[in-house]
Amino acid sequence: MSRTIRVLVGKPGLDGHDRGAKVIARAYRDAGMEVIYSGLHRTPEELARMAVEEDVDVVALSILSGAHATLLPKVVDCLKKEKGSDQLDVLILAGGIIPAEDVAFLKEHGIDEVFGPGTSTEEIVQYTRTHLKREIA
Amino acid sequence: MDVEEILEGIEAKKRTYLARAISLVEDGSPLGREVVARAFKSKKNAKVLGITGAPGVGKSTLVDGLIGKLRERGGSVGVIAVDPSSPFTGGAILGDRVRMRSRTLDEGVFFRSLATRGHLGGLSRHTAEVIVLMDAFGFDYIVVETVGVGQSEVDVMKYAHSVVVVLAPGLGDDIQAIKAGILEIGDVLCVNKADLPGAERTRKELEMMLGLKEFEGWKPPVVETIASSGEGLDRLLESVLQHQDYLVASGLLEKKVRESHHAVLVEYVKRETLDKIMEKAESDGTLDRILRDLVEGAGDPESGARALVEKYFGTTI
Known part of the structure; x- marks a missing residue:
């Protein structure tokens, strides 16, 4: 029996646009996953705490404010602190308006993959399924 | 691990x-x-509070406010918030965190969202076990927020010591108020969104309903709140804590605890018998054979069920 995959869809920082986050949440739901939606305007500390308490396999961060280079690595750092480990068992994804030249920087700082505008939800769900860091069987 | x-x-x-x-x-x-x-x-006997009511009456906002009030009194709080799973994909959107704004980083609060995973009754299948785990962790209070319920999802009364049924104005007339079901399980009735038109009427209808019945010992109070502004939360919590005191003083708490153990025991016995029979019957083809007989009119459900029990227990109990 395989267990249910749990995903935190998070909105870090001062960014009021959550249409994308809702579309992703819905896509994960339709793929049979349990999605915890953080709501708007969350700090990295709050998102890390949620990821721990909800024991999620995936943290999917949606950001359109331009503050990704500051906020997203902070989420990773906070999560390491909360979990008390540098080896995270959580897949961390980012989506939204993130310029291509920033992707390498984010990946160096613990973001596993970045999805830009136009990515199909199928692709994101498929990527998520095949890159989980914890056993699901 | x-x-x-x-x-x-x-x-x-x-x-x-x-x-x-x-x-x-x-x-x-x-x-x-x-x-x-x-x-x-290693349970430490936390006080378990249940919050239930129809979708959209403001349960999550109310829970957020109550957590704050409990924390001001120095109690630590474990929260279980249940939302429905899709009957088609099994997926779920758990949105109770959206309203839970104020205490995310509070060390004395632990919040967990659960999906129903096909369980009816307003809670997830394993809510009782999650309560045990939170109790062992040492929270003073455990708050259980049900899915948005209709009229008959009353599981929360099995596990919560005090149940708050939350209503909002404009959701029904006085006939709704005397129907059996959800309203009957409230130890405290809360009219939330009390700043909306019709709140007064809703409160009066509830009081009228309560007036039709003789209560021994505890009569559920009707409390008006505006969860979004925090108005009435102190009175709501006061009512809940009075109910807790009443349970202890009257000896009813012991009875409730016994009943909730009973409910859990029944679930476990089902798991150890019913679930196993059905699993075995499915894997060895017996279920398929019986169902085929039923479809073809060669058998009936009564005999089919007896045959299943006899096959795996060796006897009909």
Whole structure:
């Protein structure tokens, strides 16, 4: 029996646009996953705490404010602190308006993959399924 | 992770361990069951409060406010918030965190969202076990928020010591108020969104309903709140705590605890019998054969069920 995959869809920082986050949440739901939606305007500390308490396999961060280079690595750092480990068992994804030249920087700082505008939800769900860091069987 | 490590983690109040233990239980793993069985013995008897009501009446906002009030009094709080799973994909959107704004980083609060995973009754299948784990962790209060319920999802009364039924103005007339079901399980009735038109009428209808019945010992109070502004929350909490005192003083608490153990025991017996019979019958083809007979009119459900029980128990009990 395989267990249910749990995903935190998070909105870090001062960014009021959550249409994308809702579309992703819905896509994960339709793929049979349990999605915890953080709501708007969350700090990295709050998102890390949620990821721990909800024991999620995936943290999917949606950001359109331009503050990704500051906020997203902070989420990773906070999560390491909360979990008390540098080896995270959580897949961390980012989506939204993130310029291509920033992707390498984010990946160096613990973001596993970045999805830009136009990515199909199928692709994101498929990527998520095949890159989980914890056993699901 | 093994049982010892998880139990030690919970004992040491490490939230990562509590979180993982809840997942194990939710996924029905043998390790999770073992953890719950052991954690049961280190329960510290938290006060369990249930919050229920129709979708959109403001349960989550109310819970957020109540957590704040409980924290002001120095109590630590574990929160279980249940939302529905899709009957088609099994997926779920758990949105109760959206309203839970004020205490995310509070060390004295632990919040967990659960999906119903096909369980009817307003809670998730393993809510009772999650309560045991949170109790072993040492929270003073455990708040259980049900899915948005209709009229008959009353599981929360099995596990919560005090149940708050939340209503909002404009959701029905005085006939709704005298129907059986959800309203009957409220130890405290809360009219939320009391700043909306019709709140006064809703309160009066509830009081009229309560007036039709003789109460011994505890008559559910009707409390008006505006959860979004915090108005009335002190009175609501006061009513809930009075009910808790009443339970202790009257000896009803013991009865409630016994009843909730009874409910859990029944679930476990079902799991150990019914679920196993159905699993076996499915895997060895017996179920398929019986169902074929039923479809073709060669059998009837009564005989089919007896045949199943006899086959796997060797006797009809």
